[in-house]
Structures are given as C-alpha cells and as structure tokens.
Amino acid sequence: MFGLIPFRTNNDLQEAGDSFERFVNNFFNDDFAPVFHGRSDLRADIKESKDNFTVKVDLPGVKKEDIAIDYNNNNLVISAKRNEEKNENEENYIRKERSYGEFTRSFYVENIEEENIKAKFNDGELEITLPKKNKNIENSRKIAIE
Numbered sequence: 001m002f003g004l005i006p007f008r009t010n011n012d013l014q015e016a017g018d019s020f021e022r023f024v025n026n027f028f029n030d031d032f033a034p035v036f037h038g039r040s041d042l043r044a045d046i047k048e049s050k051d052n053f054t055v056k057v058d059l060p061g062v063k064k065e066d067i068a069i070d071y072n073n074n075n076l077v078i079s080a081k082r083n084e085e086k087n088e089n090e091e092n093y094i095r096k097e098r099s100y101g102e103f104t105r106s107f108y109v110e111n112i113e114e115e116n117i118k119a120k121f122n123d124g125e126l127e128i129t130l131p132k133k134n135k136n137i138e139n140s141r142k143i144a145i146e
Contacts, residue, residue, distance in 0.1 A: 042078060042105040053109055053130040060124040067126060069119055074110040076130065079103070 047054045059067065059080050066081040081102045112130045119128045 042080065042103045044105060046107065051135050052132055055107065055128040057126040058124060059126050064121045067121060069128060071112065071114055071117055074108055075106050076109050077104065077106045
C-alpha cells in the first residue's frame with residue numbers, strides 16, 4: 001500500500017507563521033483531490049515556419065472518430081471525447097486518475113488557406129498543418145526603443 005501514496009516534492013521555503021496558508025495550499029493541491037486542479041487535457045505545441053503553422057496535440061486514449069477539428073473565422077477549434085469504459089463488476093479502486101469527458105481547445109490563427117488544412121492522427125498524437133496564404137509576409141517588425 002505504501003507505493004500508492006502520492007508524494008509532493010515541494011522545496012519552497014516557507015516562514016514559520018504560514019501554517020494556515022500551508023494548510024490551505026496542501027488541501028487544494030492534494031493529489032487525491034484532482035477536481036481542484038485547473039489542468040486542461042488538451043496540451044498543444046504550435047510551431048510556425050515560413051510556409052505553415054503546425055499544431056500538435058496529445059490525445060492519449062482518444063479514438064480518431066471522437067476528434068473534431070473546425071476552422072471558422074480564423075479560429076481553429078479542436079474537440080475530443082474520451083469515453084469511460086463501464087464495467088458491470090464492482091471493483092475496489094484505490095485511486096482513479098484517468099479522466100473522461102469532452103475537451104475543447106481553440107486557437108486564433110489568421111492568414112490560412114482553409115481548403116489546404118491537413119490533419120493526421122497517429123499513436124495518440126494529433127498533428128494539424130495549416131498552410132499560410134501569404135507566405136512572403138513578415139510576421140514580425142522591428143520596434144524602435146525611445
């Protein structure tokens with residue numbers, strides 16, 4: 001049973017008078033109370049090159065048919081659904097951390113050739129390629145410092 005207890009390794013130095021604050025922080029940051037964590041289950045990496053944007057999203061445990069991608073009014077919206085496997089047998093779970101439900105992320109991306117957007121899903125990773133319309137436009141400009 002000892003191996004099932006979560007430990008938080010937090011090396012923050014706190015003053016002796018912070019015991020109430022430490023109590024509150026420990027309660028809301030307890031690994032056994034994941035409901036209080038504001039974590040999003042759609043983590044994304046976005047890379048820009050001269051010709052396109054590439055968005056990579058980790059979607060472990062999601063089936064390809066449960067993913068929806070929409071590009072409308074310069075907004076890329078990615079939605080995914082992870083279904084819970086229901087088992088008729090009563091089981092004694094000590095801890096359940098896998099999350100189930102619907103997840104959505106949206107990104108504002110302009111200057112895109114909508115008809116040439118491509119997506120592929122392989123081994124739990126979704127990769128979306130968004131080709132740019134005007135590939136020669138510089139997206140950055142020098143700003144003078146006064």
